[in-house]
Amino acid sequence: MAVAREATPVESAEDVKQADLDSEDLLQIYRNMLITRGIEERGHILYRQGKIPGSFYTGRGNEGASVGVATAMQAMDVGTPIQRDMGVHVTRGTEPWRIFAQYMGRSDGLAAGKDGNVHMADIRLGLIAMVSHLPALMPVAVGAALAFQIRREPRVAVAWSGDGAMARGDAHEAMNLAGVRKLPVVFIVDNNQYAYSTPNRLEFACDHLADRAAAYGFEGVVVDGCDVLTVYREAHAAIEKARAGGGPTLLELVTLRMEGHAVHDDAFYVPREMLEHWKEKDPIERHRRWLKESGVLGEAVDDEITVEVKKLLNEAMKRAEESPLPDAADLDTGVYADPEELDTPHHR
Amino acid sequence: MAIKTYLQAISDGLREEMRRDQRVFLIGEDIGVYGGAFKVTQGFQQEFGEDRVIDSPLSETAITGACTGAALMGMRPVCEMQFSDFVSCAFDQLVTVAAKQHYRVGTPVPIVVRLPSGGGFSGGPFHSQNPEGFFAHCPGLKIACPATPADAKGLILSAIRDPNPVLYFEHKHLYRRIKGEVPDGDTAVEFGKARVHQEGSDLSIITYGAMVYTAEEAAKAAAEQDGTSVEIIDLRTITPWDREAVLASVAKTSKVIVLHEDTHTSGFGAEIAATIAEEAFETLDAPVMRITAPDTPVPFSPPLEKAYLPQPGDVLAGIERLAAY
Numbered sequence: 001m002a003v004a005r006e007a008t009p010v011e012s013a014e015d016v017k018q019a020d021l022d023s024e025d026l027l028q029i030y031r032n033m034l035i036t037r038g039i040e041e042r043g044h045i046l047y048r049q050g051k052i053p054g055s056f057y058t059g060r061g062n063e064g065a066s067v068g069v070a071t072a073m074q075a076m077d078v079g080t081p082i083q084r085d086m087g088v089h090v091t092r093g094t095e096p097w098r099i100f101a102q103y104m105g106r107s108d109g110l111a112a113g114k115d116g117n118v119h120m121a122d123i124r125l126g127l128i129a130m131v132s133h134l135p136a137l138m139p140v141a142v143g144a145a146l147a148f149q150i151r152r153e154p155r156v157a158v159a160w161s162g163d164g165a166m167a168r169g170d171a172h173e174a175m176n177l178a179g180v181r182k183l184p185v186v187f188i189v190d191n192n193q194y195a196y197s198t199p200n201r202l203e204f205a206c207d208h209l210a211d212r213a214a215a216y217g218f219e220g221v222v223v224d225g226c227d228v229l230t231v232y233r234e235a236h237a238a239i240e241k242a243r244a245g246g247g248p249t250l251l252e253l254v255t256l257r258m259e260g261h262a263v264h265d266d267a268f269y270v271p272r273e274m275l276e277h278w279k280e281k282d283p284i285e286r287h288r289r290w291l292k293e294s295g296v297l298g299e300a301v302d303d304e305i306t307v308e309v310k311k312l313l314n315e316a317m318k319r320a321e322e323s324p325l326p327d328a329a330d331l332d333t334g335v336y337a338d339p340e341e342l343d344t345p346h347h348r
Numbered sequence: 349m350a351i352k353t354y355l356q357a358i359s360d361g362l363r364e365e366m367r368r369d370q371r372v373f374l375i376g377e378d379i380g381v382y383g384g385a386f387k388v389t390q391g392f393q394q395e396f397g398e399d400r401v402i403d404s405p406l407s408e409t410a411i412t413g414a415c416t417g418a419a420l421m422g423m424r425p426v427c428e429m430q431f432s433d434f435v436s437c438a439f440d441q442l443v444t445v446a447a448k449q450h451y452r453v454g455t456p457v458p459i460v461v462r463l464p465s466g467g468g469f470s471g472g473p474f475h476s477q478n479p480e481g482f483f484a485h486c487p488g489l490k491i492a493c494p495a496t497p498a499d500a501k502g503l504i505l506s507a508i509r510d511p512n513p514v515l516y517f518e519h520k521h522l523y524r525r526i527k528g529e530v531p532d533g534d535t536a537v538e539f540g541k542a543r544v545h546q547e548g549s550d551l552s553i554i555t556y557g558a559m560v561y562t563a564e565e566a567a568k569a570a571a572e573q574d575g576t577s578v579e580i581i582d583l584r585t586i587t588p589w590d591r592e593a594v595l596a597s598v599a600k601t602s603k604v605i606v607l608h609e610d611t612h613t614s615g616f617g618a619e620i621a622a623t624i625a626e627e628a629f630e631t632l633d634a635p636v637m638r639i640t641a642p643d644t645p646v647p648f649s650p651p652l653e654k655a656y657l658p659q660p661g662d663v664l665a666g667i668e669r670l671a672a673y
């Protein structure tokens with residue numbers, strides 16, 4: 001029995017107005033989605049060239065979900081994005097060249113070579129770096145929200161999880177504590193229907209993961225994650241509700257993981273027809289179409305944006321490749337923090 | 349200077365730091381209205397309010413993870429595990445998240461986890477453990493195990509001010525049994541500086557936490573018996589630990605017992621013994637001896653638990669054996 005609300009799609013210009021977006025915002029969303037996909041496509045190239053040690057993960061198909069949520073966050077808000085959420089890093093302003101440097105284990109990567117792939121975040125942009133153990137950052141986001149509540153700050157934390165990771169206890173403890181204390185936190189589930197090779201039906205027995213919200217005393221909403229504008233509208237509503245003291249919301253953003261779990265995985269277990277079906281729903285194509293139909297994006301501007309993104313990313317790749325590999329002497333630096341580090345803005 | 353119990357000293361330290369620093373808040377199970385299972389935070393909610401003394405659901409993962417998140421937002425969280433045993437439910441948040449965050453991405457995580465630990469009152473396998481060894485193996489965490497009221501206060505102050513995740517083990521058997529002088533005011537005790545609990549010349553006992561008193565009783569008996577002079581080194585913190593103080597004592601006495609209440613294999617004593625073997629082999633006149641709990645869970649029934657916990661008699665027997673070596 002489904003209990004969560006199913007979000008109606010954003011269709012008309014009126015809907016968009018309600019979502020509080022002007023044409024510049026709409027184009028910025030488009031640009032950010034292109035940058036997001038462009039980074040990951042170039043990641044594949046670097047990987048094939050043998051320049052990325054370890055594994056390589058992408059969020060293809062999740063660009064609308066990640067960019068939509070991040071666009072709805074204010075600069076003062078914070079978040080804990082996961083492995084499919086490159087769009088969050090991009091939207092919050094992480095420089096692409098540092099992401100390429102991160103992929104390649106260079107010293108200008110966000111983890112300076114101490115950690116790899118999407119295990120990164122710039123705290124100055126309000127993002128907290130994920131760990132492999134999923135969804136261990138959900139309770140951490142809840143703690144950020146607790147800090148905001150204690151200090152009566154109008155800030156919101158956004159916690160991400162995958163559909164598979166929602167089976168772990170961290171998710172339950174985080175949502176329960178947030179519900180009990182009515183914390184300013186929004187929970188996002190990137191439901192791309194697979195956890196590695198495991199489909200939704202072997203992960204959970206309720207109709208929707210968003211149904212669980214009711215058990216924690218807050219609202220759950222199922223959203224088409226391929227529709228960036230609907231994602232934005234629902235995330236915006238949930239974030240502002242949390243900011244106003246209305247407590248948490250759980251948004252389940254449904255997409256399909258359009259590539260393997262990581263680069264080594266050809267996802268043979270995902271039915272071909274399913275992939276074809278979801279390819280039609282591609283979030284970038286969909287937004288582009290909508291922009292054109294709504295007269296926000298003309299051919300010339302589209303070309304201009306595409307060229308600009310390409311240039312940005314090509315230069316970023318070049319700059320990243322110039323970044324040195326870390327010095328082996330740095331192996332044992334940074335295990336412990338020094339007291340003066342607590343004086344950085346995020347720790348005052 | 350006033351005479352305080354170990355428990356009062358912890359409580360005073362927490363209260364004074366909360367008065368001094370608005371960023372400090374407490375979260376844990378039953379710590380607010382009830383004042384904590386051991387009453388360490390009794391009266392705190394009245395003084396500091398429900399926002400700074402938070403009664404949480406039974407959720408060690410959420411408690412610890414939330415501390416990390418709040419710390420990253422500039423707070424100075426102190427959480428309480430109702431018993432140190434339950435920290436196993438927060439292992440991931442400490443070892444995977446908090447301990448590695450600074451190394452990975454350079455963000456300090458200044459949190460304190462308070463851990464009422466140790467046996468001696470039939471708490472059984474799940475309310476008596478000394479789980480510090482698991483965490484001493486994890487780079488990025490710091491660990492304090494105070495033995496005296498003065499250190500209990502001084503180390504809680506330092507723990508809260510430290511920019512790293514700190515596990516603060518408070519031994520339940522010391523809470524009300526141990527009284528001592530606690531200097532007034534801001535008396536933070538530095539991590540990694542051992543304390544000479546008593547000076548001696550024939551043999552050194554390296555220990556921490558409640559075993560300091562077990563060592564003291566054994567040393568007293570040894571002195572009365574045949575005048576053996578035992579030096580007791582109280583490590584105070586095991587991450588970092590004071591190698592220099594240990595090596596200096598070993599250089600002086602040439603015979604050493606490493607004593608702890610945690611179980612034997614891979615206990616922290618193994619690290620101390622190995623370091624002495626590596627660094628002070630030439631100064632030794634006898635093999636390093638470890639006296640610890642055996643490799644079993646902590647048993648419930650009094651005769652079993654007594655056999656489990658290192659007793660003064662066990663330590664005295666060790667002293668006699670080493671002295672005769």
Ligand SMILES: Cc1ncc(C[n+]2csc(CCOP(=O)(O)OP(=O)(O)O)c2C)c(N)n1
Nearest residue numbers: 084132133134162163164165192194195196
């Ligand atoms: C606690 C934990 N167990 C196992 C893994 C290995 N693992 C990495 S991602 C993954 C699947 C995650 O699925 P989901 O949460 O749906 O996110 P997705 O990768 O599909 O976006 C698994 C099993 C892990 N990272 N963490």
